[in-house]
Amino acid sequence: MSEIITDIVDSPLQHLAIIMDGNGRWAKQRKLPRLAGHQQGAEAVTRIVDECVKRKIRYLSLFAFSSENWGRPQSEVDALMGLLLQFLVSQQQQMVAKGIRLQVIGDRLRLSESVQLALADAEKKTVAGNTMTLILALSYGGRDEIMRAAKQMAQRAIAGELDINQLNNEKFATFLDTSEFPDPDLLIRTSGEVRISNFLLWQTAYSELYFTDVLWPDFGAVELGNAIDVYMCRQRRFGLTNEQLEE
Numbered sequence: 001m002s003e004i005i006t007d008i009v010d011s012p013l014q015h016l017a018i019i020m021d022g023n024g025r026w027a028k029q030r031k032l033p034r035l036a037g038h039q040q041g042a043e044a045v046t047r048i049v050d051e052c053v054k055r056k057i058r059y060l061s062l063f064a065f066s067s068e069n070w071g072r073p074q075s076e077v078d079a080l081m082g083l084l085l086q087f088l089v090s091q092q093q094q095m096v097a098k099g100i101r102l103q104v105i106g107d108r109l110r111l112s113e114s115v116q117l118a119l120a121d122a123e124k125k126t127v128a129g130n131t132m133t134l135i136l137a138l139s140y141g142g143r144d145e146i147m148r149a150a151k152q153m154a155q156r157a158i159a160g161e162l163d164i165n166q167l168n169n170e171k172f173a174t175f176l177d178t179s180e181f182p183d184p185d186l187l188i189r190t191s192g193e194v195r196i197s198n199f200l201l202w203q204t205a206y207s208e209l210y211f212t213d214v215l216w217p218d219f220g221a222v223e224l225g226n227a228i229d230v231y232m233c234r235q236r237r238f239g240l241t242n243e244q245l246e247e
């Protein structure tokens, strides 16, 4: 028990997750096409990645394209995929130089072949990065991820390779796309919406949540600092009592 408590009290911000929302509204406020908002959103990604490296955050998860975003107009889906490819081309060398490892979560088989290849290439070239892991959630939905994990587990059980009596939360988590990463400590959502929208449903069970009205293209070092300041003042109890933590 005391080991758990030490872990809680000493929990720094190791994993930050962000729901980047508000690109469309940012563009609308300026009477610009939605693509202009996404372009500024991509700039914000680069800024925040650098800021997280500076702040020695080990894992940064970004919700870049949800499984539900496939339902957007085809022109917007294509534009978002184009921006992703541009980001990979323009940032790959920088990521290698800064020691950033790129990893992807989500149903990548739904992505086009060219995007899948570019992602695999970027993952391979950045594999040695050990400063920070940038986790891009693409074609990602929390329920979809849990369902894929459950199916894989069921297949293993039917094949006699898995004893369902041995299953527990830790074992289940090894079937998720995020099996290599710790759970997020802090989840930020921009743009004033106050919901999780199917992002990291399993993993955010005990994450601290922070919502800001700032639209994603306007989110920068100052806004990130504000969120982290709030996080640092939170007491994470993980179901334990205040007295246990103070002991």
Ligand code: FPP
Binding pocket: 020, 021, 022, 023, 024, 025, 026, 038, 039, 041, 042, 045, 063, 064, 065, 066, 069, 080, 083, 084, 087, 136, 191, 216
């Ligand atoms: C939500 O804003 C944002 C998205 C659906 C896509 C996020 C994409 C980027 C930040 C740019 C490209 C990403 C990378 C990794 C290079 P919204 O369109 O739902 O905004 P709205 O709610 O105001 O319409």
